[in-house]
Amino acid sequence: MTASTLKPSTLPSATTSPLAWVRSRLFPNVRSGILTIVLAPLLVYAAYRAALFLFVNGRWEAVTRNLTLFMQGTYPRDQQWRIVAQIVVLALAFGIGAGTASAVRADVAKEAGLALPRQSPLSVIRRFWSLIAFVLLLLYFASTATPWLVVAGAVAAFLVGTLARFIPTSLRNLGWTLAALALVAGFQVVSGTVGYSWIVTAIVLAAGAWSTFKFENVEGRRALLYRALVAVAAWVVTYLAYTQLVYPGVGWDYWSGLHLTLWVSSLAIVLSFPLGLLLALARRSTLPVLRWLSTGFIELIRGVPLITLLFMGQYILGFMLPQGTNLSSISRAITAMTLFTAAYVAEIVRGGLQSIPYGQTEAALALGLPTGKMMRLIIVPQALRAVIPALVGQFISIFKDSSLLYILAINEFLGVRSLVHAQADFRAVAHAETLVFVAIGYWAFAYAMSKESQRLEVRLRAGRR
Amino acid sequence: MSSGRAQIFADATEAKGDVIIEVEGVDKFFGDFQALKDINMNVGRQEVVVVIGPSGSGKSTLIRCINRLEKHDRGRIVVDGIELSDDLRSIQEVRRETGMVFQQFNLFPHLTVLENITLAPREVRRMPKKEAEEIAMRMLERVKIPEQAHKYPGQLSGGQQQRVAIARALAMQPKVMLFDEPTSALDPEMIKEVLDVMEELADSGMTMIVVTHEMGFARAVADRVVFMAQGQIVEVGTPEHFFTDPQEERTKLFLSQIL
Ligand SMILES: Nc1ncnc2c1ncn2[C@@H]1O[C@H](COP(=O)(O)OP(=O)(O)O)[C@@H](O)[C@H]1O
Ligand SMILES: [Mg+2]
Numbered sequence: 001m002t003a004s005t006l007k008p009s010t011l012p013s014a015t016t017s018p019l020a021w022v023r024s025r026l027f028p029n030v031r032s033g034i035l036t037i038v039l040a041p042l043l044v045y046a047a048y049r050a051a052l053f054l055f056v057n058g059r060w061e062a063v064t065r066n067l068t069l070f071m072q073g074t075y076p077r078d079q080q081w082r083i084v085a086q087i088v089v090l091a092l093a094f095g096i097g098a099g100t101a102s103a104v105r106a107d108v109a110k111e112a113g114l115a116l117p118r119q120s121p122l123s124v125i126r127r128f129w130s131l132i133a134f135v136l137l138l139l140y141f142a143s144t145a146t147p148w149l150v151v152a153g154a155v156a157a158f159l160v161g162t163l164a165r166f167i168p169t170s171l172r173n174l175g176w177t178l179a180a181l182a183l184v185a186g187f188q189v190v191s192g193t194v195g196y197s198w199i200v201t202a203i204v205l206a207a208g209a210w211s212t213f214k215f216e217n218v219e220g221r222r223a224l225l226y227r228a229l230v231a232v233a234a235w236v237v238t239y240l241a242y243t244q245l246v247y248p249g250v251g252w253d254y255w256s257g258l259h260l261t262l263w264v265s266s267l268a269i270v271l272s273f274p275l276g277l278l279l280a281l282a283r284r285s286t287l288p289v290l291r292w293l294s295t296g297f298i299e300l301i302r303g304v305p306l307i308t309l310l311f312m313g314q315y316i317l318g319f320m321l322p323q324g325t326n327l328s329s330i331s332r333a334i335t336a337m338t339l340f341t342a343a344y345v346a347e348i349v350r351g352g353l354q355s356i357p358y359g360q361t362e363a364a365l366a367l368g369l370p371t372g373k374m375m376r377l378i379i380v381p382q383a384l385r386a387v388i389p390a391l392v393g394q395f396i397s398i399f400k401d402s403s404l405l406y407i408l409a410i411n412e413f414l415g416v417r418s419l420v421h422a423q424a425d426f427r428a429v430a431h432a433e434t435l436v437f438v439a440i441g442y443w444a445f446a447y448a449m450s451k452e453s454q455r456l457e458v459r460l461r462a463g464r465r
Numbered sequence: 466m467s468s469g470r471a472q473i474f475a476d477a478t479e480a481k482g483d484v485i486i487e488v489e490g491v492d493k494f495f496g497d498f499q500a501l502k503d504i505n506m507n508v509g510r511q512e513v514v515v516v517i518g519p520s521g522s523g524k525s526t527l528i529r530c531i532n533r534l535e536k537h538d539r540g541r542i543v544v545d546g547i548e549l550s551d552d553l554r555s556i557q558e559v560r561r562e563t564g565m566v567f568q569q570f571n572l573f574p575h576l577t578v579l580e581n582i583t584l585a586p587r588e589v590r591r592m593p594k595k596e597a598e599e600i601a602m603r604m605l606e607r608v609k610i611p612e613q614a615h616k617y618p619g620q621l622s623g624g625q626q627q628r629v630a631i632a633r634a635l636a637m638q639p640k641v642m643l644f645d646e647p648t649s650a651l652d653p654e655m656i657k658e659v660l661d662v663m664e665e666l667a668d669s670g671m672t673m674i675v676v677t678h679e680m681g682f683a684r685a686v687a688d689r690v691v692f693m694a695q696g697q698i699v700e701v702g703t704p705e706h707f708f709t710d711p712q713e714e715r716t717k718l719f720l721s722q723i724l
Contacts, residue, residue, distance in 0.1 A: 112577075112615035216593070362534055363571035367585035367637060368560040377588065382575050460575075 053432075062430035063437045064141045066420045070437070071138075073256025073411045074419070082190040082250060083259060084150050089189055091154035093182030095161020100175030103165040107172070127451060134444035177208025187263075192249020198242030202235045209234040253328045258441060261413040264330065265399040268337035272398070273391075275338065276345025281375065283350055294346070301343035307404050309336045314408060333405055341398045348390045352383030385460050392453035396446045403442075414438055471705035473712065477691055477698050480509035485641060485672055486531060491540035493526055493696075500526045501537070502696040508641075511670045515683040515704075518693035519719055524676040527693070528643045531674070532563040545640055561589060564634030568646040570626045572618035572633070578605070579614040582633045590637070597636070604632035608662050624655030628662055635666075642666065644675040678723055684708065692716050 026040075027033040063070065072083055102119065109116045125132060139147055161182075164175045184201050191197065210231040215223040255263065282294035301309070313336030317327060327335070356379050364374040384391070406415035417434045420426055426434075486508040493501035500523045508514050516524045529535040530542060533549050533556045542549045544559045573581050582601035586592040592600075605611040608628035610621075618626055627647055634642060644663065648656040660682050667673055667686045677683065683690055684704045692700040692707070692715075700707075700716045711717050 114615070220591075357569075357571075359567060359569050359571040360573065363565075363567065363573070366532055366534060366560060366563070366565040367633070368557055368589040369585060370557065373588050377584065378573055382573075385575060 058433050058436075059430045060141070060433055060437075062420055062426045062433050064143060065425075066416075066423075067138065067141055067143075067147075069257065069419060070413065070416050070441075071257050072259045073416050075254055075256055075259065076250060079190075079250050084146075084153075085189045086186045087150055088153045088157045089182055089186035092157040092161045093179050093186060095158035096164040096175060096179040096182060097161075098158075099162035099164035100167070100172065100179060102162075103167065103169075103175065104172065106165070107169055127455065128448055130444040130447040130451070134441060137440065171212060173208065173211040177204065177212060180204045180208065188247075188249065190249055190255070191251060193242055193245075193247045194249070194251075198239055201242065202238040205234040205238050206231040251328070252330045255330070256411040257416050258413045260330075260405075260410070261399075261402050262445070264334055264337065264405065264412065265402045267334050268341055268398050268402070269395045271334075271338045272341035272345055275342035277349055277380070279342060279346035280349035280353060281380075283346065284353060298343045298346050301339055302347070306337075306340050306401055307407065309340050310404055310408055312336065329408065329410065333408060333410065337398055337402065341394060344394050345391065348387050348394060349383060351390070352385075352387035353379060355386050356382050385457075388453055388457050388460070392449055396449050399446060399449070400442055413441060471709050472703045473706050473710075474689065474701040477506035477689075477701045479701075480507035481512045481688055482509040484508070485510045485545050486674075487541065487543040488527075488531070489541040489543075491527075491530060491537045491542060493523075493530060493535060493537050500696050501530070504540070504698060506691065506698065508672060508674060509688075511672055512688045513667045513673045513675065513686050514689050514691060515687040516674060516676045516691045516693060517678065517680075517683070517719070517723075518699075522693040523696040524693055525645050526696075528565075528645055528674055528676060531641075531643060532560050532565055534565075561637060562640045563643060564637060564639035564641070565643045566627070566630050566634055566645065566647045568649050570618070570623075570630045570650070572626055572630055574618050577615050577617055578610075578621070578629050581618065581629060582636045585633070585637050600636050600638075601632070604635045605629075607635065607665075608632045609658075622655060623651045624658045627651065627655075627659045631659075631662055631666070641672045641674070644673065644677065646676050646678070648677065648679060680708075680724060692719065694719070 026036045068077075068080075072080070075083070106116050135151060139151065142148065161179075164178065167175050181201070181204050184204055188197055188201075210227050213227060213230050215226045218226060252260070252263065279294045279298060282290040283298065285291050285294075304312075310333060313332040314329065317332050317335060321327065360378055360382065361374060364378045365371075369377070402412060403414040405412045406418075409415075411419060417431075417438060420434055421431065484507045486506075488504055488506040491501055491504040492499065504527060506514075506527075516527065518524050526535055530537045530549075531544060537549075545562050547555050547558050547562075549555060549559055573584070576584065579598060579601055582604060583594070583597040586597040586600060587594060602611055602614065605614055608631055610625055610628055613621060613625060613629070618629065621629065631647075647663070648659050651659065656679070660679060663673070663675070663682070664686050675682070675687075687704050690702060690704055690707050691698055692713075694715050700711065700713045702711075707716070707720065711720055
């Protein structure tokens, strides 16, 4: 134990002078003092070299002249407007989501008779500072006005979206439905509406209709019938609209760069979560067949390196699917990444399920809850809360590992570098610069995810134990 | 409610009035170990039965068989005319009629007090939210903590948590309440607030089976006391009988240890 932990007088306080601050933080006792004296020059030197590289010697033209290439890779340039539109629509989706979330918080606070905790714009900047810094870096590197216009459009769309907080409480699920719809629309602005894309929209609209119009003043069973009818109607209308109005786009086999990295990882994360949850539940099922299947799948996948799975996805997946299914290279990669992540999610969730005391199960059963509701309402929510950090860690991991697609000759964010260095001007130079840039890009997103997970953890723990 | 007169019953099946719980020749095994041996017990409507006995004597196992948290291996258990069998429906039905309060409270920590209480009425009885919340608030008033409705269980004291657990069970409007050592995990200063609530519940006419070591509670509230040891019912009587004139050696020994 050091002296500083014993003497409260050496603890820094808000009113101390700079000198006292240096004393208490850097030289609280002999041992720390020596450490400071040794480390400080090293740190200063490292910072000096880094600054020299960043601001003086670095040849950033390799990045600045290829900014578009890093962002969208080999995606057809004459279709760039689609990506711009996508960014704006996605910003709208996030705005609607944020607006609805804040309205929900307001509802909860009002019902509990508590003051609404206000969110300052500053706290939003602090939450997403790594992403904001990355966008500012892109703007700093930009040589045209387009990126500035895109960012301005995205900010405006986000702000418009937050107006969703004025949707009345009774239609709260409408906000979530609109947000989900905008997410899907953002995807389809680029991908077009061909193939089975109508199914995703139909699911969103049918679920949205079901959960928005609850017919609460209609008696019991009849309300369920009405809700089902509205949902089916939404489904049919979506199907008809999509088959009547075909809007061609650029399929994801032509996507590349950071754009591809973000979509591939997001899809793998979003798809692997429910799959992993089901696997975890199946592994604890009372039906032996389910248990064996899920355990077998999990152990099989976890025993194989991701890169092997990715190759298997490219070369073997075809044999395992019905004849005539023609999966593109990107779809195969997303499938492999999803299965891989699902196996790990399943193990993480299983740990969470095991951590919930049996008393919770007993209390739920004693109240008359059937097993399904007991799991869905009591056990799973608590289990998921308990494993948020591990889950998000897994998601960050698959996000970074999406760079392995490079080896499959898919030009995602990291792979774009090889295109840059194939250019005459950068054949043998600026490798370090492009690497640093790509690293900053990955870090900005990974760090934001990590911070959000910590925030979620704290928020869900608030007021408990 | 006690008769005020020491009385010994021939066995535990002599319930007061109209019978709501019948336990007939029940055996329960955990592997080779027999936790319940030929248990026969009836409980009358509005009766309060206190179960006492040394640790490991099968008290918890007995009341957990009554709402099928444990499955009995032999014999018959009938609750309000519904016989417990492997049929899931009968189990659900019995659980809806039976409230249970645990030693460790077992509140749902991720839900507010109000959500804890409204959960089962809404999900099991399919009650609309408004109605369920009105009932929940009435129950919270009954256990005297309506002001805690929007807190999480972790923000409450042990005594308050146990009272929420009682309110949660009552919100299902059960016909029978089972208590498994409801005050054993509480700090001494909180025991009384929980026992007071239970006493008021008994006065309101609730049928209750209470496993407890609180002999003061037993004396004030119980109609009958059942003494168990080694998986068997050893002696049954009014509280007066137990305090003045216990018959069996094992009963005397046990009472001398806890009184
Ligand atoms: N799930 C179980 N598995 C194995 N043995 C058990 C289990 N539950 C209880 N027992 C045993 O059954 C006996 C009776 O337990 P219990 O009913 O909890 O006693 P009491 O509540 O009277 O203290 C004890 O010996 C205990 O060890
Ligand atoms: Mg016990």
